[in-house]
Amino acid sequence: MxxxxxxxxxxxxxxxxxxxxxxxxxxxxxxxxxxxxxxxxxxxxxxxxxxxxxxxxxxxxxxxxxxxxxxxxxxxxxxxxxxxxxxxxxxxxxxxxxxxxxxxxxxxxSDPPVVIIKHGVIDQRGLKSQDLNALEVMEQLRLSGVRNLGQVEWAFQEASGAFSVFFHDEPEPGLPIVPPHDLAPAPPEFPSPDAGEDACCQKCGAIVSDDGTGGNLPCPNCGAQKWTRPVTAERRQR
Structure with a gap:
C-alpha cells in the first residue's frame, strides 16, 4: 500500500x-x-x-x-x-x-562562422558540416534580399544559426534564386546555355566555360548536371 x-x-x-x-x-x-x-x-x-x-x-x-x-x-x-x-x-x-x-x-x-557562399558559389563542405541543402541556403539568402548568387561575395552561417551576407560592390553573373526554385518550372526560368556560353550550375551556382555540352557534364563543385545561363542582377541599392 x-x-x-x-x-x-x-x-x-x-x-x-x-x-x-x-x-x-x-x-x-x-x-x-x-x-x-x-x-x-x-x-x-x-x-x-x-x-x-x-x-x-x-x-x-x-x-x-x-x-x-x-x-x-x-x-x-x-x-x-x-x-x-x-x-x-x-x-x-x-x-x-x-x-x-x-x-x-x-x-x-563557441562555434566559428562556417563559409556557405564563396564568390557566388555554394560551398559544399560548408553545406555538409551544417547539414544544410541548397534550397535552405537560398531561402536564407532571399531573407537577406539576395536575388542572384552573383550578388554575394561571402555568406557565413554564424554560431547562432543566422546567415551573415557580404555583397559584391558590383554584381557578377550567377544563379538567379528568385522566384524560389521549388515553385518555378525550369523553362523559361532556367534557359539552357548556348554553345560557347558560360554555364551556371542550377544547384550550387558554380560557373564554368561551356561548349554546348554542359548539360551532360557534372558540375566540378557539387556534381549536379543541370545547367542554365548565368544572370547578372541589378546593382544593389545601399
Whole structure:
C-alpha cells in the first residue's frame, strides 16, 4: 500500500528524508548532467539552436527540467530542486567567465562562422558540416534580399544559426534564386546555355566555360548536371 501523502508537510515538501550529505550528490549529478549536455550540444548544427547560444539552450532545458520536477512530483523536495537550479546557474556563470578569460575555452565552447557562399558559389563542405541543402541556403539568402548568387561575395552561417551576407560592390553573373526554385518550372526560368556560353550550375551556382555540352557534364563543385545561363542582377541599392 502506498504511503499516504500529507499535504503541505514541511519535512517532505522542503527537505525530504535523505541525509544532508545527499546535497553533495545533487551537486555532483547536476554538474555531470550539465557538462554532458554541453558536450552533446557541440554536435548540433547552428539551426538547432538558432538565435540562441548552445550554453543558453542547455540552461533553458536544464532549468525547465529542474523546475518541472519541483512542480509535478511530490517526492522531489523544494530544496533539492533549488540546489539543482543554483548549481546550473553557477556553472553557466563560470562558463561565461572562462570564455572571457581564456581564448582556448572560448574556441572550445563557441562555434566559428562556417563559409556557405564563396564568390557566388555554394560551398559544399560548408553545406555538409551544417547539414544544410541548397534550397535552405537560398531561402536564407532571399531573407537577406539576395536575388542572384552573383550578388554575394561571402555568406557565413554564424554560431547562432543566422546567415551573415557580404555583397559584391558590383554584381557578377550567377544563379538567379528568385522566384524560389521549388515553385518555378525550369523553362523559361532556367534557359539552357548556348554553345560557347558560360554555364551556371542550377544547384550550387558554380560557373564554368561551356561548349554546348554542359548539360551532360557534372558540375566540378557539387556534381549536379543541370545547367542554365548565368544572370547578372541589378546593382544593389545601399
Amino acid at each position: 502506498s504511503e499516504t501523502i500529507v499535504p503541505f508537510e514541511a519535512g517532505r515538501m522542503w527537505v525530504g528524508a535523505e541525509p544532508w550529505l545527499f546535497y553533495l550528490e545533487i551537486v555532483f549529478r547536476s554538474t555531470i548532467g550539465y557538462l554532458y549536455c554541453i558536450l552533446l550540444m557541440r554536435a548540433l548544427n547552428g539551426r538547432t539552436a538558432a538565435q540562441v547560444s548552445k550554453i543558453d539552450l542547455v540552461l533553458v532545458i536544464a532549468l525547465g527540467s529542474a523546475v518541472g520536477d519541483l512542480t509535478l512530483y511530490n517526492d522531489v523536495p523544494i530544496l533539492h530542486a533549488l540546489t539543482v537550479v543554483t548549481v546550473i546557474i553557477s556553472l553557466t556563470k563560470l562558463m561565461d567567465l572562462a570564455q572571457q578569460k581564456s581564448e582556448t575555452v572560448n574556441r572550445v565552447l
